[in-house]
Amino acid sequence: MLRLVRYWNQEQRREFVFLTNSIHISALQVAELYKNCWQVELFFKWLKQHLNQKFWGTTENAFRIQIYATICTYCLVVIVQNDMKLKRSTYEVFQILSISLTDKTNLRDLLS
Incomplete structure (x- = not known):
């Protein structure tokens, strides 16, 4: 009905x-x-x-962990962006960080 x-x-x-x-x-x-x-x-x-979040886990718990980790990552990037007074968009900062994950360059140098 x-x-x-x-x-x-x-x-x-x-x-x-x-x-x-x-x-x-x-x-x-x-x-x-x-x-x-x-x-x-x-x-x-x-x-x-x-x-660009891709979800790998299929259980409810895995899904929740991935969502929480994504939100925490986003919040940390926004905090760094604000503290460093970056003129770049949050999206740009994510793009730079995503291709520099194994790079040991100082964060300030990397984002300037």
Whole structure:
């Protein structure tokens, strides 16, 4: 059984229409669930576009570890970028670091 749900978003002055098989939850809950799912989709799109993240593990635990490691790496690069007051984009810094992983050049020299 499918259910058509209409939800009016006052803030955006827009109606959203969802198709769901959940018949025991309110239209607001359906809208919030879809919104949360969309945020997850956007996050993974961002990961793929900006970090070239490839996921090797297939278990939930491996997946979580890879996500956490990716987020930690991103945060560390942004901290270094801000501390060094780099004019380069975060993407450029990642590109430089990714081709210099085994290089022993000083980080300041490498990024200047």
